[in-house]
Amino acid sequence: MSMDLHDAVTVVTGGGSGIGRASAHAFARRGARVVVTDLEAERAHTVAGELGGRGVAARCDVTDLDDLRAVRDLVLDRFGRVDVVMNNVGILAVGPVEDIPLDAWQRVIDVNLLSVVRSNLVFLPLLLGQGSGHVVNTASTAGLLPYGFDRLPYTATKHAVVGLSESLALYLRPRGIGVSCLCPAGVATNIVEQITFYGEPAAPQGPAFPVVDADSVGELVADGISEGRFLILTAPEAADELRELGADVDLYLSRLTKDAG
Template identity: 35%
Template sequence: MAGRIEGRIALVTGGASGVGRATVEAFVREGAQVVLTDLNVEAGEALAAELGGKACFIRQDAASAADWDMVAAAVRERFGRLDILVNNAGILLKGSIEDATLDDWQRLMRINADSVFLGCKAGVALMKDSGGGSIINISSIAGIAGRDDYAAYGASKAAISGLTRAVAAHCRRAKYRIRCNSIHPDGIMTPMTAGSYPQGVDPARFTIDADPMNRACLPADVAAAILFLAEDGSRAVNGIELRVDSGQFVMSI
């Protein structure tokens, strides 16, 4: 039985760990050929080796225009096209408007927002020449709901939402057959978020595995939503903000 994205060519940034890794694994399982990129060369190469011929690794700073040119050229040379792009690379820095520094702001904007802007530009250029595709940008609940302790981080993720809608509208008007959607997780159990829990507290206590009504989900839960937006079953879904947050957002309003 063919997989849900059998034969597709996918690119996942920040693919060596967390949500990126879970997405790469899901894509390979469902039949795609995956290019995963990351700054963590050791973890990226290990994952690609583990997955065999269905995945390859490229070292990339996703916030570098030169690196995007290099990755896009490599994808075009090896595969001739790109069907799915997941702009997942990002960092988390805590800080209210009083605590956050300008350096924090600029670093978050560079890594979280500039990377998605550059990724969308590269993705559109590749996809419009090969019949279309799906771009999935990983934002956050912090990008649509105010978080007093994540001011700069929330702003960087909000930028992704606005960019996603603009890309979706542009590609629709241009008739490129490219969809662009954003996903907004909250409380995912990843290495990046582990440090946000109080010392001595086991984060597993707060996962939906422990209690379906808990707040925290697992990387595989987000990867499942990404897979939905990548496949043809979501062909009528374009320009949306998909929340994967165990209902956290609706409980806060």
């Protein structure tokens, strides 16, 4: 389900840096108007300023339903509609699974997964009412493939975001609304700011994907919306891994275990 981003009204959470900032720029280059939201208001205003007249800034804590409602009201007051919602906020708890406490799990689930649920509650009624629009959920290749045991709360939530997005696509596409799931591999961003470490570092295990710059990811997201694509990968090699996993899960897990040994 393709969408022309020219004059589209887009909302980006976590838009003050990294993939969110790059996507905001990519949308604006295609003629969209972009509401840049971030927990850090200064970052949101900086990125909105970079977009010139096409950018609007708002502080938003995605764990607060009222903050998301305030963004919705701002967008409607300013533009009268919403066309694209990109749910892009994510944090990590890293370490051996036995060392990561319950409150860290709860925090990661609240930010990475329930933020998407809150966004759906706030914005989907608008998209459904107008019978058009597009939702982008940022997951990860760690949500497609079983390698992220060193960041298990993140991995679990990203698998959940992938599953949520797949089912959401089945529900929304017949109603005129597109859904994309962005699954980046290595991306050069400031994500380290959002990592909390526990215990001794665990050695990551799994395929080594190339690291790409955030700007190229933003272009992939904009192209994915324009072309109506569901799965957006930053590393095409991940598709080969996904096919191998689907062909024989036991064999795939055995190979990863053997490679680790």
